Amino acid sequence: MQVMHDKIKLELADALRSALKHFDTEMETEEVYALLSVPPNVKMGHYAFPCFSLAKALRKAPPAIAADLQAALPALSEGLSSKLVGPYLNFVVNSQVLGQAIMQAILDGSYFASELTREVPKTMIEFSQPNTHKALHIGHLRNTFLGDALIKLYRYAGYEVVSSTFPGDVGTHVAKCLWYMENKNEEPVPESRRGIWLGEMYAKANSLLKEETGTEREEINRAELTEVLKQLEKGEGKYYELWKETRQWSIDGMKDAYNWAGVSFDQWYWESEVDSDSVKLAREYLAKGIFIESEGTVGVDLEDEGLGYCMLLKSDGNGNYAAKDIELARRKFADYEVEKNIYVVDKRQEHHFQQVFATLKRMGFEHADKCYHLKYDFVSTSEGMLASRKGNIQPVMDIIEAMEQHAKQEIVDHSTGDAWTEEELNRTGSIIAKGALKYGMLKYDPAKPIVFDMDEWMKWDGDSGPYLHYQYVRINSLCKRLAEEMQENVDWAVLKEDKEMEILLKLASFNQVAVNAAQQYRPNLMANYLFELCKLYSSFWSAHSVKDAATDELKTARLAMSQAVSTVLKKGLGLLAIPVPERM
C-alpha cells in the first residue's frame, strides 16, 4: 500500500474531497490523490485535477464542474491557489511553499527517510544466476544491473528485501567443460583469468561435440559425458575432484565482476545444493498422486492450462531445472519467510516459470501466486546474438577494462583544475565506466531489447551516464566554490523564474518516481527522471547565473536549489547503483 507522502498533494486532495461533498459525490482522499496529475506546462499550473470522469454522474460539462468545484473549495493554506483551465481545476503553488515543505527536507535529508509504503510484503529478489564453467558476458550485466537497482529501489520504497542468486554449478554444460579439459585439451592451465579460460574450454567442447555428431565418435562421447555426470552426482572420482577445483576458479571470476559492480547477495543458492532434495520432493509428490509418470519421466500434466507437460525428473531419474526451481521456491519461503518472490530472468524462461508457478499451485503451495517472473529482453551486439556455447562473447572484465581506459583518457583530455594522481584517476575512471554501462542499460524498459555497441556508448553525448555525471560534477563544483556564501535561512519565495519552478516541482516528485520504479519493476523510470532533471537544470544554468544573481537572497536561494539538485542526483543514481565522482 502506498502512503500519500506528498504533503502538498495531500492537502489538495483533501480540499477537493470536501468540495466534492457539496455535489453529493463521495470520494476517498486516496482516489483524489491518485487523480491529481501534472499539467503539460507550468503556465497552466502545477497540479491538475481533471473533471471529465465526474461529467456523467453530475450531468454537467467538465468545465462547468471545474468552476463549481473551485467555488466550493475550502480555503487553501498560504501559498496555494486554484486556477481554472477549461475542464481542469488546476492548482498553483508558490516557491516558498515548495521550498519550506520539500527543499528544506531534501537538504537536511529527512525527505529521503519519508514513509512511502505501508504493510508491504517482505520480498526476495533473485537475480544474476551465473553459470560456473561458462563465460560471463554482457548479457549477464543487464540482469545484474536490473536486479541490483530493483533491490535498491524496493528498499528505498520501504520493502524489506532479501537478495539472492542461484548459480548453475552442475549440469551438462559443466560436464562438457570438464570432459574436454580432461580428455581433449592440450593447453596448460593459465595462471590468471582461469574462469574465463574455463569458458573457452566449454565453447571448444561444444563445437567439437557438434562436429562429431553423426560420426562413430558420437556414441563414445555420450558415454564419456554420462560418466562425468555420474561421478559428479556421486561426489567422487577424478571428475568430481576437477569439478571442485574448477568451480572455485569460476566463482573467483564471478566475484571479481560483482566486486566491480558493487553487487552482493544475502543468499547464494547453489544448484548443486538443491539437486538431491529436488528429486526427493518430486518423488514425494509422485507418491501423493499429484505428479504423474510419462514415458519414464516424472512431471505434471498442465495441458488444461495450456502449459503442456512440465517434466521434473528425466527418464534417467535425475532432476531437471524445473525440479530444482520448485525445491528452491520452497526453500526461499521457508528460509526467510518472505511473502513475495521476484525472479529476474530473461524472457526465454517465461514458459518455464509459468510451468513452475502452476506446478507449485498444484502442490498446494500457498505462495504460488506470490511469485513473479520479471522477464527482460536480451542484449545483442552488432555482431548478433551472444551465446557462450558459440564462444563469440567478449568477457565482461575485458569490456569493463576498455571502458575504464577510455574514461580515463577523456578525463585527462577534458578535466580542469589540479593534476590527477594515478589513484584518483583510476578510481574516477572506474566510476565513469560504471555510470556509462549501468545507465546505458538501465535507461531502457526491461521489456525492450538492447543492442550494445561499444563505439556508440563511448560517444558520451546526450542521454548517457557521463552526461549525468558531468552535470553532477558541475553543480557540485559550483556549490563548493560558493560554500561560504551559503546561508542558514533561505528565502525560497525569490525563485520566480519558470525554469526554477520546473526544477522545484521536478525535485518534489522524486519519491513518487522511486515508488513507481519499484512497483512497476522499471528502474528506467528513475533513469529517465534523472536525465530530465539534468536537462532542466542545465537549461536553467545557461539562462541564469547563480554566482552573479541580482541580489544576495536570490543567490542564496539558487545555491540552495542547486544543492538540492545535486543531492537528488546523487541519491537517484545511488538507487540505480551508480556511484558519483567528485570531479571528472
Added chain:
RNA sequence: GGCCUUGUAGCUCAACUGGAUAGAGCACCUCACUACGGAUGAGGAGGUUUGGGGUUCGAAUCCCUACAAGGUCACCA
C-alpha cells in the same frame, strides 16, 4: 500452428498506466563562448503512433482483426 512480448521522427527511446499541443537523445541545418566546468545551451526541420475496425467526453495506451519482428512450446539449463 498455439501461447507470450514488441511495433511511436531517418536511427535509438520517452510519454506519470485513458487526459491538455505525442516528447527527448543521436544524426542534419542555424545560432550563443576571454564561462558558475562548452562533456553546454537556444532554435529549425523531421509524426496518419504498422494498417483496418471498435469501446467513450477523450486512445500511442483498452478490445477485435490483419501484418511485421523476436521469444517459446517434454528428457538443455
